[in-house]
Amino acid sequence: MIARASQLFLPTLRDAPADAEAASHKLLVRAGYVRQVGAGLWTYLPLGWTVHRKIEQIIREELGAIGAQELLAPVLTPVELWEATGRDKIPEIFHVTDRAGRRFVLPLTHEETITFHAREIRSYRELPQLWYHFQIKDRDEPRPRGGLLRVREFIMKDGYSFDRDEESAFASFEKNRVAYHRIFERCGVEAHEVRAESGIMGGELTFDFLAPSGSGENTLVRCERGDYAADAEIARGIPRTPEFPETLAAPEEIETPGVTTCEALAAFLGIDVAATTKAMPVTTDDGRVVLALIRGDDRLSESKLLSALRSGSRPSTDDEIRGAFGASGGSLGPVGFNGEVVADETLRTGQFVAGANRDGWHLRGVEAGRDYEPQFADLREPIEGDRCPECGGALTFETAIEVGHIFYFAGKYSTPLGATFLDEDGQEKPLLGGSYGIGPGRVIAAIVEQKHDDQGIVWPRSVAPYDVHLVVLKGAEEIGEEAAAALDGAGLDVLLDDRDLRPGEKFADADLIGVPVRVTAGRKSLEDGMVDLRDRASGEERRVKVADLGKEVG
């Protein structure tokens, strides 16, 4: 196929939009792949859509290979389906109404609709089923950002599995997991499988695929030795051991006027900040005041707290704190508090300095189990300097884009929607489900984040909009056409730059657009009948005969 740049809608820009920060955002706009319509709303221009379709095709091939079937469900969804699962209350949902007042939602994802169809599965003989589609998702995001990184409307490949028992369901999950690795590998994007946040659902099986990048909303924590990877929200790190002061037989009050932070406390007492505790009172959804207690040098992980409490929570108000502790933030501690205390595992052994629940006073020598009875849980965010929980190696922290997510949720949707089947033993049972998502738009952003240089994008061949960018300079039109025909004849997709522009502009655009191979036909070609072949990634260039182009590039 030969596309002529003179006829394409390929609006490249010399400047990036002023508000763009992420490299992928700047380059995809500058190179004419996408344009913004509104906050979090993007149009894929012809080149961008070509890349999107290439990624879709890779996904289709790999999902086809595991026996998944493609279908297409609608965007507009009767609200009743979402009421059945209780998800109609999620704040990110767009609600719409038709002229007769019937209510619909624009789906965030399609569990409800697909499970609705799974109700037609009657017998264990029809299982397992693996379905997927590429369909628009709409989310009323409070804050879209970073170009394609977080948007309000996007196409997702979402897949769903239905199985008769856990063994079979895990097999379906595993097939998808393996397929995902192949998909990301073929797309040329580095993505790491990590155990993801299970949050309030606790105990479900879920993995994220995180692509390290210059911009993103997740933090990927990895061991330098490659044996551990997790999202920072749930990652475990082995913290350093504190230097404890001398052990006391019982807690001892000490006056600490005006000292309200752990750093200040450690400095005031001349001790290691890791030998202090940080008290974070929270109020749960049902109104209880719970004391979350972590080490003075740590930060509380909200998702871990959510898992530990099995409930949402918010920081307690000053009034609630005073009522529950009789003191203000900065002097709070577990001793003498008659509510629930959740303490981080780091506090299990050793004596720490804690607030005395008396303004301006702290307690030295506070020991869990002796002086207070907490529930222990992992509550801390890993920090730079932590060691790997598997091998003790150093942990690295990278910003990353979540490009895929796989989830096993058993009967969570099939039960409320009544999607059951008759098993071999004659019993009616709920279908066991899993769902599997990939955002091709985020894959595009992640690839550009990982593969670009100062001049522009450097696409992997597998997803590049064209195989070859053929730059034809003035005077070489004839040999340029021969080169295009040779490449086309070899089955390659050619972007033929036949525009009446100066060479510099054409080369700059070619670098920006990022097709992996550039071929130049110019004045030199008229003399020896050869063209220049340049590798976009390495910049290596050599002269080849037009007749050899097909095999040189292919």
Place this chain on the structure above:
RNA sequence: CGGGACGUAGCUCAGCCUGGUCAGAGCGCCGCCUUUGGGAGGCGGAAGCCGUCGGUUCGAAUCCGACCGUCCCGACCA
């Protein structure tokens, strides 16, 4: 939803503080000429209800208010 910033030509921006020769620049675009292996040069030209509405004023891009929109930080994130 809290905090901050911004909105002037297709793009990037100046002008606003101190209201009145203030509708501007560069790039891009159109025409002609020259030029043609890394974003050339000359001449000519088109193009903006200065985000919207209201207020102050003899007079508003400029001052004030409200609204709308966009971006950034945070909260949120199936």
